[in-house]
Amino acid sequence: MRLGYVIGKVTLNAADPALTGGRFLLVQPFNHAQFAGAPSVPLAPGSTVVVYDNLGAGLGQVIGFTEGAEATMPFTQPTPVDAYNAAIINQIFYTPPAA
DSSP states (O other): OEEEEEEEEEOOSSOOGGGTTOEEEEEEEOOHHHHTTOOSOSOOSSOOEEEEESSOOOTTOEEEEEEGGGGGTTOSSOOOOSEEEEEEEOOOOOOOOOO
């Protein structure tokens, strides 16, 4: 599981029936500095991920998402998803390792 900030949403014109009840979010994954307490804005350089969400995460929230084959596990039928929102994160406690 990776953590990331919700920075937007995707609007679909047509969707697979298996995706009913959810939506797609644009998520910017955390980088190492953000775990250590760096501000989330400006966004860290990197790839934005499109994540399927049926939990109702909103803009600016931190989510935990899975990718790959694990992202399809919550569905009862084969579903075309590459990333799935598994958690909405309220707080993060991080202690960097001692050098």
